Amino acid sequence: MTTMATTISVNGTSVTRQVEPRTNLVDFLRGELGLTGTHVGCEHGVCGACTVLMDGATVRGCLILAVQASGRDVLTIEGLSEPGHRITKALQEAFVLRNALQCGFCTPGILVTATELLTQDPAPSRELIREAISGHYCRCTGYHAIVDAVQQAADVLAATQGPA
Amino acid sequence: MKPAPFDYVRAESVHHAVRLLAENKDGARIIAGGQSLMTAMNFRMSSPALLVDIGELEHLRDITLTADARLRIGALTRHADLDASPDIAAHTPLLRKAIRHVAHTAIRNRGTFGGSLSHADPASELPACVMALDATIHIVGPDGDRVVPARHFFTGVHETALGAGEVLVAVELDVIKADEVSGFGEFARRQGDYAMVGLAAHGRIAAGLLTAVDLAFFAVGSTPILARRAAAALVDPATPDPAQRLQRAREALSLDLDPPDDPQSSAAMRMELARVLLGRVVGDMLARGAGA
Ligand SMILES: Cc1cc2nc3c(=O)[nH]c(=O)nc-3n(C[C@H](O)[C@H](O)[C@H](O)COP(=O)(O)OP(=O)(O)OC[C@H]3O[C@@H](n4cnc5c(N)ncnc54)[C@H](O)[C@@H]3O)c2cc1C
Ligand code: FES
Ligand code: FES
Numbered sequence: 318m319t320t321m322a323t324t325i326s327v328n329g330t331s332v333t334r335q336v337e338p339r340t341n342l343v344d345f346l347r348g349e350l351g352l353t354g355t356h357v358g359c360e361h362g363v364c365g366a367c368t369v370l371m372d373g374a375t376v377r378g379c380l381i382l383a384v385q386a387s388g389r390d391v392l393t394i395e396g397l398s399e400p401g402h403r404i405t406k407a408l409q410e411a412f413v414l415r416n417a418l419q420c421g422f423c424t425p426g427i428l429v430t431a432t433e434l435l436t437q438d439p440a441p442s443r444e445l446i447r448e449a450i451s452g453h454y455c456r457c458t459g460y461h462a463i464v465d466a467v468q469q470a471a472d473v474l475a476a477t478q479g480p481a
Numbered sequence: 482m483k484p485a486p487f488d489y490v491r492a493e494s495v496h497h498a499v500r501l502l503a504e505n506k507d508g509a510r511i512i513a514g515g516q517s518l519m520t521a522m523n524f525r526m527s528s529p530a531l532l533v534d535i536g537e538l539e540h541l542r543d544i545t546l547t548a549d550a551r552l553r554i555g556a557l558t559r560h561a562d563l564d565a566s567p568d569i570a571a572h573t574p575l576l577r578k579a580i581r582h583v584a585h586t587a588i589r590n591r592g593t594f595g596g597s598l599s600h601a602d603p604a605s606e607l608p609a610c611v612m613a614l615d616a617t618i619h620i621v622g623p624d625g626d627r628v629v630p631a632r633h634f635f636t637g638v639h640e641t642a643l644g645a646g647e648v649l650v651a652v653e654l655d656v657i658k659a660d661e662v663s664g665f666g667e668f669a670r671r672q673g674d675y676a677m678v679g680l681a682a683h684g685r686i687a688a689g690l691l692t693a694v695d696l697a698f699f700a701v702g703s704t705p706i707l708a709r710r711a712a713a714a715l716v717d718p719a720t721p722d723p724a725q726r727l728q729r730a731r732e733a734l735s736l737d738l739d740p741p742d743d744p745q746s747s748a749a750m751r752m753e754l755a756r757v758l759l760g761r762v763v764g765d766m767l768a769r770g771a772g773a
Contacts, residue, residue, distance in 0.1 A: 319488055338489035338532065341519070360482060361520040368587050374561070375587035380519040384489050385512075385534060430587065451672040452585025 323387045327352070328396030334383075342386050343367040343378030346393055354394040354425050358454070365453030368426035369393050375433045394425035397432060405432045407470040407477075417466035419457035427453050431467045440471055484522035491534045495541070495621050495648055501533045502646040503623050509533055511648065513557060513596035516588050541595070541650060544568050553619075554652045556595025564589065572656040574773055575614060575663035575683055579606040582665075585673045595649040598634070601641045601704070604675035606667070608635055609699035612707060613663070613681040616654035622647035635704035660771045661685050664762040667700075668754050670745075676700040677746050678754040680762050684716075686771045690723060691716050696759070701740040701751055708737035708759075715763060727763055731756045 324333040327350060334349045341360075346352040346369070358364035360379045367378035370392040397405040408431050411417070418424045427450055434441055434449040441449070446467045447460075455463065492498035502509050508530030512518050515536075521527040535541065541557035544566055552572045554563075563569050563580045570577045583589060583597070583606050597607045598618065611618070611631035618629045622644060629642045631652075636642060643649060657663065667679030677700055684694030694715050696708040714720075714729035740751035 321489065337486060339484045339486055339522075341483075341523075344483075360523045362516060362584075362588060365585070365587070374590040376591055377516075377587050379523065380515055380588075381591065382489065382515070382519075382532075385515065385536060433586065448672055449586060452587055 321384050323383050325383065325386050325388075326390045328392060328399070336383050338382060338384050340383045341379055342369070342371075342376075342381045342383050342391070345383035345386075346378065346391070349383075352393050352395050354398075356422055356425060358422070363452075363454070364423070365426045365430065366423055368429045368453070370397075370429060370433065375430055392429075394428060397429065402432070404435045404470070404474060407474050408432060408435070408467065411466040411470040411473065412463075415462050415466035415469060417458060417462040423453055423455040423457075427455070427463060431470070434467070435471055435474065439475060441467075443468065482523050482525060484519070485525060485528040487522075487529055488531045489534065490531065491537050495535070495538065495650060498533050498535050498538075498648055499621060499623055499646060501531070502648075505531045506645070511535055511599075513593040513599075514559065514591040516584070516592035517596065517600045517602070535648065546572070546656070547653065550656055551653045552656050554594055554654075556593060556598075556649045556651055558594045560584070560589035560592045560594070560597075561586070563594065573614065573654060573663075574657060575610050575665060575681060576607070578663070578665040579610050579681060582606050582667055582669070582676070582679070583673075588673075594652060598652070599641060599643060599649050601635050601637075601639050602675065603638055603703050603705075604677075604679070604700040606665075606676070606679060606681070606699065609679060609681040609697040609705035610665075611652060611654070612705045613683045613695045613697040614654045615695065616652050618642075618649060619651040619653065620647050621650050632707070638703045657772070658685075660687065662766045662769060662771050662773055664766040666758050666762045666765070668758065678740070678751050678758055680755070680758045681705075682762050682766065684766065686767070689767065689770075690721075691726075691763070691767070694763075698738060698755055701738050701755060706738060708734060710734075710736045711759065723767060727760055730763070731759055734759060 320335045356366035358366035362377050362380045510529035512532045541555040543555045545553050616631040618634045634642045664682040667676040679699045681697045685692045696712050697705045699705045710733040711730040714733045720726045740748045742748045
């Protein structure tokens with residue numbers, strides 16, 4: 318079995334592990350690093366549970382190999398939950414207030430996608446929010462509460478930031 | 482599921498990739514964005530012994546205007562790049578219209594133009610666009626470089642003119658002219674899903690009428706299909722009324738297309754959706770007028 322030395326910056330810390338090329342990024346995060354906040358569902362790109370940020374853009378952790386992420390910056394829900402990530406924090410609070418999660422399986426992935434959305438567009442329409450989360454399956458909430466929560470987080474962020 | 486074990490090499494140049502493919506014959510596979518290949522490997526529908534990763538060849542991600550006023554789009558241009566590039570929006574708005582229908586943001590952040598064309602899924606958007614635009618596909622292989630017209634590139638379901646060991650490096654197309662217009666539409670079950678029926682169109686307008694048009698339908702056969710009879714009806718000088726032209730074009734469509742039945746949608750439903758789409762896309766092109 319060949320393995321390759323793979324160095325990835327994960328949540329701001331550079332980590333090196335010897336991995337098989339077939340190890341995908343989400344298994345690297347969960348298995349090698351114990352970062353189990355990123356979930357694994359379908360393993361073919363449709364459910365969105367494994368979504369993380371790589372170099373600031375969302376990617377599917379199940380469709381990218383750890384060796385491909387070598388040399389890149391990866392942010393997971395654990396990193397985004399650290400102080401300083403005000404968008405993610407506002408989203409997390411809004412998800413609680415709006416009952417936008419039940420079992421929570423889909424939640425980390427949706428929070429990562431919503432963080433990317435509000436970073437690029439601080440005041441998205443409901444249609445845009447729906448389009449952004451269309452790459453995520455939630456089997457519990459029926460999505461409306463998630464759209465409400467993302468919109469509420471955007472409103473709260475706009476209010477706390479004051480007029481531009 | 483997890484993929485079967487394989488070896489992995491990051492190619493340092495296109496020629497390095499071509500050499501690795503030649504040395505490893507049947508066992509090697511290119512990986513670009515991995516957004517189709519990884520799904521196939523996770524299902525073990527594909528189990529290459531060696532993955533040749535071209536994803537780090539940044540120069541294949543350039544979008545440039547050539548000396549002869551064509552747009553050259555590198556094979557590694559991501560779907561998200563097509564969406565964000567001002568050159569794409571200005572010079573080939575069809576790609577801009579189409580790309581938002583491809584998958585979801587996280588997949589568009591990784592998936593590549595070249596990967597989508599090489600993968601040649603019959604229901605995917607970009608192959609139809611390059612056919613409508615009469616683009617050329619630029620290929621590097623063990624025997625040197627060659628250029629294949631997009632209209633001869635797609636040969637079957639997931640089958641193309643690419644030979645084993647060849648790498649698609651770029652797509653070239655004419656920039657849109659002042660009297661041209663393009664249109665795009667598709668029916669999909671959910672936002673981001675592959676299409677049930679789709680249409681990429683590009684044409685020329687004079688005095689509120691189409692004077693030339695190419696209609697590339699997708700998800701209606703094993704490759705995108707140019708609907709030539711419908712296109713002829715749309716530009717027929719003997720029919721001055723645009724509504725009548727459209728009516729004739731809708732009728733002619735049954736001669737151009739013979740969509741398959743599948744559990745998702747019947748042939749009859751696909752045919753009806755293709756007719757509806759033709760009306761919507763052509764209506765939109767005429768309403769917007771030239772230049773977009
Ligand atoms: C959930 C989901 C939904 C999707 N929805 C859509 C959709 O609606 N429409 C759509 O069009 N696509 C869709 N896709 C597919 C996506 O667009 C892929 O990005 C694209 O099909 C392949 O591009 P890639 O760069 O990821 O290629 P890869 O997966 O890396 O490669 C695909 C194939 O092409 C070959 N290849 C790649 N690049 C080259 C090259 N330069 N030269 C020669 N061979 C090459 C590979 O060997 C492989 O066989 C979806 C994917 C997922 C996971
Ligand atoms: S596990 Fe990656 S998208 Fe479902
Ligand atoms: S909260 Fe259970 S899947 Fe979304």
